Amino acid sequence: MSGTIPILRMGDVLLTTVHVELRDAVAEAFQADVLAAIEKGQIRGLVIDISGLDMVDTYVARILAETGRMARLMGTVTVLCGMRPEIAATLVRMGYPMDGVHAALDLDEGLERLRSLRGRR
Amino acid sequence: MTPITVTSRREMPVEVEDDVILVRRAVRDLAQARGFDAFASAAVTTATSELTRNIWVHADKGVAVIEELSTGDRYGIRVTFRDEGPGIAHVDRVLAGGFSTARSLGLGLSGSRRLVDDFRLETTVGQGTTVEIVKWKSI
Numbered sequence: 001m002s003g004t005i006p007i008l009r010m011g012d013v014l015l016t017t018v019h020v021e022l023r024d025a026v027a028e029a030f031q032a033d034v035l036a037a038i039e040k041g042q043i044r045g046l047v048i049d050i051s052g053l054d055m056v057d058t059y060v061a062r063i064l065a066e067t068g069r070m071a072r073l074m075g076t077v078t079v080l081c082g083m084r085p086e087i088a089a090t091l092v093r094m095g096y097p098m099d100g101v102h103a104a105l106d107l108d109e110g111l112e113r114l115r116s117l118r119g120r121r
Numbered sequence: 122m123t124p125i126t127v128t129s130r131r132e133m134p135v136e137v138e139d140d141v142i143l144v145r146r147a148v149r150d151l152a153q154a155r156g157f158d159a160f161a162s163a164a165v166t167t168a169t170s171e172l173t174r175n176i177w178v179h180a181d182k183g184v185a186v187i188e189e190l191s192t193g194d195r196y197g198i199r200v201t202f203r204d205e206g207p208g209i210a211h212v213d214r215v216l217a218g219g220f221s222t223a224r225s226l227g228l229g230l231s232g233s234r235r236l237v238d239d240f241r242l243e244t245t246v247g248q249g250t251t252v253e254i255v256k257w258k259s260i
Binding site: 056096 | 138139142145149159160162163164166167170171174218228229231232233235236
């Protein structure tokens with residue numbers, strides 16, 4: 001792992017919490033780390049907890065959505081969880097489409113969501 | 122119309138990527154200290170982040186000026202973003218959203234405008250861009 005965002009593995013699921021300010025270098029390292037971990041660990045699900053973020057602008061939103069789309073190309077489902085209400089409102093008002101990721105209220109629901117998404121396939 | 126009084130002014134440089142974070146934090150702290158609710162605070166902070174990043178990405182450097190405004194019955198935070206970068210050639214298209222020259226969805230300017238109460242943009246190709254936003258709060 002080269003970045004500063006920790007990525008935990010639980011079975012075939014990756015669990016990561018984004019709580020630091022994303023800079024270009026951190027964001028790129030995060031995406032590279034996630035993709036490398038997916039390949040190495042036969043990962044089928046990625047959960048990104050963003051409950052620690054107090055702001056998501058289009059830059060951060062793009063990094064998150066892009067990560068989800070990259071993971072999807074490798075066969076992994078991404079669930080974004082813990083988005084604060086004011087962030088959800090801000091992204092919608094700006095017209096940002098969060099394509100590529102599913103969403104859940106919190107970490108528990110995120111894992112549950114992942115289970116049901118995978119059961120469907 | 123009640124005249125607007127500027128009660129404080131702080132100018133911050135935008136020259137490196139970390140300045141984007143510093144300017145955004147300054148606006149967020151101010152909004153929270155002055156009692157903006159979470160939604161209004163996130164709105165002005167996010168717009169600030171977009172517009173500061175625009176300076177850094179498109180113009181390389183510039184300044185952000187954070188001012189506190191008062192009209193007697195309203196308190197406002199005004200942030201002015203000024204650069205001497207390339208300017209914006211297709212302002213109408215950019216403000217309509219979805220038009221991007223750099224690596225983004227092109228929602229930064231149009232999205233920012235939707236998040237604030239007042240939005241003003243002046244740009245001249247080859248000379249630079251100034252964007253001014255205000256978020257108001259009833260006292």
